Amino acid sequence: MTANKRFIATMPKIGIRPTIDGRRKGVRESLEEKTLNMAKTVASFLSEQLRYNNGEKVQTVIADTCIGGVAEAAQAKAKFDQENVGVTITVTPCWCYGSETMDMDPQRPNAIWGFNGTERPGAVYLAAVLAAHNQKGIPAFGIYGHEVQDIADDSIPSDVQEKLLSFARSGLVVAMLKDKSYLSIGSVSMGIAGSMVNEDFFQDYLGMRNEYVDMTELTRRINEEIYDKEEFEQAYAWVKENCSIGSDINSAENQRTAEQKNEDLKMNIKMMIITRDLMEGNPKLSELGYEEEAMGHHAIASGFQGQRQWTDHFPNGDFMEAMLNSSFDWNGIRAPYIVATENDSLNAVTMLFGHLLTNTAQVFADVRTYWSPDAVKRVTEHQLEGKAENGIIHLINSGSAALDGTGEQELDGKPAMKPFWNITEEETEKCLQATKWRPANTEYFRGGGFSSNFKTKGDMPVTIARLNLVKGLGPVLQVAEGYTVELPGEVHEILNNRTDPTWPTTWFVPNLTGEGAFRDVYSVMNNWGANHCSMSYGHIGADLITLASMLRIPVNMHNVDEEKTFRPSAWNMFGTKDSESADYRACQTYGPLYR
Numbered sequence: 237m238t239a240n241k242r243f244i245a246t247m248p249k250i251g252i253r254p255t256i257d258g259r260r261k262g263v264r265e266s267l268e269e270k271t272l273n274m275a276k277t278v279a280s281f282l283s284e285q286l287r288y289n290n291g292e293k294v295q296t297v298i299a300d301t302c303i304g305g306v307a308e309a310a311q312a313k314a315k316f317d318q319e320n321v322g323v324t325i326t327v328t329p330c331w332c333y334g335s336e337t338m339d340m341d342p343q344r345p346n347a348i349w350g351f352n353g354t355e356r357p358g359a360v361y362l363a364a365v366l367a368a369h370n371q372k373g374i375p376a377f378g379i380y381g382h383e384v385q386d387i388a389d390d391s392i393p394s395d396v397q398e399k400l401l402s403f404a405r406s407g408l409v410v411a412m413l414k415d416k417s418y419l420s421i422g423s424v425s426m427g428i429a430g431s432m433v434n435e436d437f438f439q440d441y442l443g444m445r446n447e448y449v450d451m452t453e454l455t456r457r458i459n460e461e462i463y464d465k466e467e468f469e470q471a472y473a474w475v476k477e478n479c480s481i482g483s484d485i486n487s488a489e490n491q492r493t494a495e496q497k498n499e500d501l502k503m504n505i506k507m508m509i510i511t512r513d514l515m516e517g518n519p520k521l522s523e524l525g526y527e528e529e530a531m532g533h534h535a536i537a538s539g540f541q542g543q544r545q546w547t548d549h550f551p552n553g554d555f556m557e558a559m560l561n562s563s564f565d566w567n568g569i570r571a572p573y574i575v576a577t578e579n580d581s582l583n584a585v586t587m588l589f590g591h592l593l594t595n596t597a598q599v600f601a602d603v604r605t606y607w608s609p610d611a612v613k614r615v616t617e618h619q620l621e622g623k624a625e626n627g628i629i630h631l632i633n634s635g636s637a638a639l640d641g642t643g644e645q646e647l648d649g650k651p652a653m654k655p656f657w658n659i660t661e662e663e664t665e666k667c668l669q670a671t672k673w674r675p676a677n678t679e680y681f682r683g684g685g686f687s688s689n690f691k692t693k694g695d696m697p698v699t700i701a702r703l704n705l706v707k708g709l710g711p712v713l714q715v716a717e718g719y720t721v722e723l724p725g726e727v728h729e730i731l732n733n734r735t736d737p738t739w740p741t742t743w744f745v746p747n748l749t750g751e752g753a754f755r756d757v758y759s760v761m762n763n764w765g766a767n768h769c770s771m772s773y774g775h776i777g778a779d780l781i782t783l784a785s786m787l788r789i790p791v792n793m794h795n796v797d798e799e800k801t802f803r804p805s806a807w808n809m810f811g812t813k814d815s816e817s818a819d820y821r822a823c824q825t826y827g828p829l830y831r
């Protein structure tokens with residue numbers, strides 16, 4: 237495993253604010269120890285439980301003193317600003333003075349845990365300070381434990397733990413996106429709206445900037461050999477040994493020669509090295525005399541247009557995209573790089589949400605076909621059963637699906653996609669063995685290249701999501717939790733062969749609720765807002781909803797239990813019966829985080 241130091245200097249910390257009743261000569265003194273204990277317990281709980289995507293433990297900072305009034309609130313803020321704190325959690329067992337102690341930073345997500353006790357009124361402070369947050373237009377998350385705790389009990393009840401984690405995971409994503417860039421390599425792919433990079437969205441909602449390079453930058457670096465040639469040799473040897481080339485579906489006259497294919501493969505490897513260097517830089521390039529190139533674009537995600545100007549002439553980007561998105565390559569097991577095919581920047585953002593919330597690789601896919609049980613029966617004579625009984629959705633795209641999407645990693649003996657530090661060498665070998673690199677369909681990709689071809693294992697809990705932009709409304713997020721399913725071999729073959737069989741396939745079924753967009757599988761497909769989705773391992777819908785609320789992005793469809801959703805307390809003020817509409821009103825009222 238290679239320790240990944242990516243963006244380490246800018247990893248945001250969690251700032252803990254112990255607030256206290258400022259009355260000296262008795263009250264404050266009696267509360268200092270308990271209040272500080274709460275802060276310490278929360279700090280060590282979070283750094284034990286959470287990691288950044290580079291594998292390091294999440295860092296926490298506690299304010300130097302308890303915060304009894306505005307002077308101490310300002311001191312805490314000064315410390316947090318210096319320490320690169322990205323989210324704050326206020327904790328207290330007692331009554332404190334709301335607007336005097338509250339965190340006034342509107343851009344740093346803030347949660348408040350008000351101890352549910354009887355000796356001192358922590359919950360009363362919680363309600364008072366949340367009212368202040370609401371009144372001042374600085375939404376905050378309220379955490380009120382379900383059960384009364386005794387004052388001497390320093391434990392964090394499990395419901396409070398869950399909310400702290402959910403808040404911290406999402407808050408850190410907000411902080412990690414801020415000040416990074418999306419690197420657009422090329423322009424709009426085949427009229428796909430998601431690849432019309434929207435500056436205002438990135439800047440106002442995510443705090444990010446957009447960087448642009450033409451695809452000719454890859455040609456220049458390939459032709460002028462602006463890459464680490466030693467790494468290329470090592471990569472080529474590794475690919476020859478670990479990547480198996482699959483059969484060619486092209487007609488004899490459309491096939492590329494063996495010699496061309498070998499050159500395509502070499503070019504694909506160079507494209508991968510160069511795209512990574514474009515994203516994060518590479519000190520090796522300054523040794524070669526290319527100091528500017530060595531810096532990279534500080535890109536936390538990128539997109540490659542590919543189709544069509546590049547792919548009509550050069551080998552396609554599938555190898556580069558698939559390998560960068562995976563959790564391993566010739567340099568070992570490492571965090572995935574987020575690269576969107578077809579430069580679909582909105583799917584890149586969705587992938588970033590999923591990746592930064594879970595630290596796992598993501599599967600980028602076309603939401604290609606809804607297959608009803610009847611249609612499957614008609615063409616295969618097979619009756620869909622089990623989880624697939626209500627129909628299936630075919631997720632497939634050349635390019636950006638991580639090889640982790642094979643499902644060849646394991647968690648408790650079941651197929652999974654894991655953070656890189658939990659992946660074994662053996663599992664990476666299995667992912668590679670389950671993948672064939674098939675010569676690209678040259679009717680679509682005239683310049684050749686190789687598509688990653690695999691079939692995702694069944695029974696993985698997964699979530700698909702998609703961010704869409706709607707003129708007059710802004711961004712909206714859609715989320716569908718469900719499972720991957722495996723079809724009998726010959727059924728898969730028949731269905732898959734009707735499309736492009738050289739691509740990676742995932743058969744997905746959403747969890748149905750019987751209502752709205754989740755009344756049946758067809759409706760999920762029918763309500764999807766674009767041609768792409770990003771699939772994450774696990775049921776992460778609740779975290780996506782929390783994150784979206786922090787970014788003021790309404791969620792237009794989801795199948796997460798209402799009790800599991802966690803949004804700023806202000807959202808309840810916009811209505812409690814229909815939380816979907818309340819979400820729209822709240823997001824509209826507050827507007828983008830960085831406007």
Ligand SMILES: C[C@H](O)[C@@H](O)[C@@H](O)C(=O)CO
Nearest residue numbers: 543578602633634680767
């Ligand atoms: C080869 C084709 O152009 C595909 O790339 C196309 O179907 C898409 O993926 C559209 O999202």
Ligand SMILES: [Mn+2]
Nearest residue numbers: 578601602633
């Ligand atoms: Mn596509």
